Amino acid sequence: MSTPHPSTASPDASGRRDAARALLQQPIVTVAGDRETFDLVRRHAAPLKAMFADRLGYRLVVEPTFVRLLKAPLEPTAPHRALRHTDGTEFGAITYACLALVCAALIEPGTGDRVSARTLLEQVRADARENGIVFGDSVSEERNFAAALRILEEWGVITESDPMDEENGDAPHFGIHRDLLPYLLDARLHEMSRPAAALTHLEHEPAGRRLYRRLVEDPFVARDELDDESAAILARDRHELARMLDEDFGLVLEVRAEGALAYDPAGVLTDDAFPGPGTLRHASLLLVSELVGRFGDRAAATLHVDAQTLDSILGDLATSHSRTWKSTYVRDLALLRRDVVALLTRLGLARPHEDGLELTAPAARYRPAPAESHCR
Numbered sequence: 001m002s003t004p005h006p007s008t009a010s011p012d013a014s015g016r017r018d019a020a021r022a023l024l025q026q027p028i029v030t031v032a033g034d035r036e037t038f039d040l041v042r043r044h045a046a047p048l049k050a051m052f053a054d055r056l057g058y059r060l061v062v063e064p065t066f067v068r069l070l071k072a073p074l075e076p077t078a079p080h081r082a083l084r085h086t087d088g089t090e091f092g093a094i095t096y097a098c099l100a101l102v103c104a105a106l107i108e109p110g111t112g113d114r115v116s117a118r119t120l121l122e123q124v125r126a127d128a129r130e131n132g133i134v135f136g137d138s139v140s141e142e143r144n145f146a147a148a149l150r151i152l153e154e155w156g157v158i159t160e161s162d163p164m165d166e167e168n169g170d171a172p173h174f175g176i177h178r179d180l181l182p183y184l185l186d187a188r189l190h191e192m193s194r195p196a197a198a199l200t201h202l203e204h205e206p207a208g209r210r211l212y213r214r215l216v217e218d219p220f221v222a223r224d225e226l227d228d229e230s231a232a233i234l235a236r237d238r239h240e241l242a243r244m245l246d247e248d249f250g251l252v253l254e255v256r257a258e259g260a261l262a263y264d265p266a267g268v269l270t271d272d273a274f275p276g277p278g279t280l281r282h283a284s285l286l287l288v289s290e291l292v293g294r295f296g297d298r299a300a301a302t303l304h305v306d307a308q309t310l311d312s313i314l315g316d317l318a319t320s321h322s323r324t325w326k327s328t329y330v331r332d333l334a335l336l337r338r339d340v341v342a343l344l345t346r347l348g349l350a351r352p353h354e355d356g357l358e359l360t361a362p363a364a365r366y367r368p369a370p371a372e373s374h375c376r
Helices: 011-025 035-043 045-056 093-107 117-130 139-155 207-217 228-236 236-247 279-300 309-319 329-333 333-346 361-366
Strands: 026-029 060-061 064-069 115-116 158-162 173-176 250-257 259-263 303-305 350-353 356-359
Touching: 011 035, 011 045, 011 064, 011 236, 011 259, 011 356, 026 035, 026 333, 035 060, 035 064, 045 060, 045 207, 045 236, 045 356, 060 309, 093 139, 115 117, 115 361, 117 173, 139 333, 207 236, 207 259, 228 236, 236 250, 236 259, 279 303, 279 309, 279 329, 279 333, 279 356, 279 361, 309 356, 333 356
Parallel strands: none
Antiparallel strands: 026 064, 060 064, 115 173, 158 173, 250 259, 303 356, 350 356
């Protein structure tokens, strides 16, 4: 469960807001996985259902053993949010296909409430062959299958019930949360005319709802990414939007010429913490600080930085931190630049550019602060 947001609101309003914040970070909550958050959401289920539906177009499902917040797709201009492997790399098409095949095997009639990993893998292999899906070599197959199982365990869809018996070479078994499985997606894919329809079936929603969804879900919404109607609503109703964001999620709205930023003063409500541990986040923070410090006031607006400049700065940083940074990034500057740009883009601090990146206005928040002098 996330840290409760400090508030002067009534206990009911404060509890409802804490539940809403928890659901944004954890859209699937099971009794077995997080009883405290589950009880909190159930206690405020009615107003939460109304708020999510009216203001965001989301559907909150509350069942005896789980709650599921079914979110609507974001607009194409929103930062891409992929599932990730344990090493931080994004799921590729094959891994998503493997995840879908595992789900299909789990929900297959006759599977029961418990299945062995070996049986599951055999079914996935058979379905993959039938659908012309190639996983590659055995290492790739094992990695994709393990990634799919890990995600489903995190979501509470499966639970490892019998750890592997090493002496007998037996495979682990998983308990299946069958009631939750049908709610992993918010739409029936087989009823859609084409795959892209899964992302566009809600594109005709009211502009006010689309704008509110972007403010809640995105760290920064650039004004030039908004359509005319959404931009007009932001200009006209900014005070009402600020009130709603505070009331619903404890977010503070900041609107400037470049766009809008809805941030959490507690620094808790995020699915991608920054700064944070690891080479990528450390390198990204140091890069942004260097760029903001180097270009000064020009960094207050969108600023193009070419690849040569990025490589020069990142190269110096990699040399300075070669003993503590991940060796693959120290050796491969192009890889480091690619992943740093991708991370900053997800955070709304930059946009990709064919030659480098474009630093956005919120990056100015990471302007280096002069160290305090302790001289007497």
